[in-house]
Amino acid sequence: MKIKEIIVVEGKSDTIAIQHAVDADTLETNGSEISEETLKRIEVAQKKRGVIIFTDPDYPGERIRKIVSARVPGCKHAFLPKQEAIARSGKGLGVEHASKLAIQQALSKVKEEMERDAELIPWQDLVDAGLIGGPKAKQRREKIGQKLNIGYMNGKQLYKRLRMFQITQEEFIDVMRSVLQEEKK
Missing domain, CATH: 3.40.1360.10 (Dna Topoisomerase Vi A Subunit; Chain: A, domain 2)
Structure with a gap:
């Protein structure tokens, strides 16, 4: 390679x-x-x-x-x-x-990295998804980082990286569903 x-x-x-x-x-x-x-x-x-x-x-x-x-x-x-x-x-x-x-x-x-003025995923969506604060936030961020291939990060870094790499609302929702399904198993 x-x-x-x-x-x-x-x-x-x-x-x-x-x-x-x-x-x-x-x-x-x-x-x-x-x-x-x-x-x-x-x-x-x-x-x-x-x-x-x-x-x-x-x-x-x-x-x-x-x-x-x-x-x-x-x-x-x-x-x-x-x-x-x-x-x-x-x-x-x-x-x-x-x-x-x-x-x-x-x-x-x-x-x-991409610069973009528009907010792709609002901060509140991260809070609502249990990625900022809460008992499973750290594990969820870790899984999301692996699935999106953007590394592990704290909540603030997650927000920045989702924007920096232009992760769309649709991609975020798909990954979040996958993480939640794994939690149920």
Whole structure:
């Protein structure tokens, strides 16, 4: 599998794992304290070939994703489910611990950022669906993130990602039905 875009990752271990799984170039942020120089290189990469942000499914990874996305508009995003990123020893979470297949699957389901003025899914719909607050909100958001391939997030991040990736009302309703059906089983 050849990837045209440059994949933004956190470190060298991520680069090694990705290069074992696909034919791609990477750009490393070297952690969540992204330098101005690195951000400029990512901007150039976006202009020349496009960028896919592929960070760990944890707080620092999300922080990097937000910083790069805010600075470099139009990025694509690959998300790895937490269960696919856990180290065999159980100590560690990240892209570098994912299997070749998990990395390939995440990169085959890349989501593209889109700017849009109109609100696709109102905040109240998320509240009404039990995704903001409530006893099952976290589990529901986790399942929705997996099904829509937009990663795990808190309620506010879910709202932003639904808009960013232009998830339609119809897609949201279909996924929500699926999640609710699974809960009944």
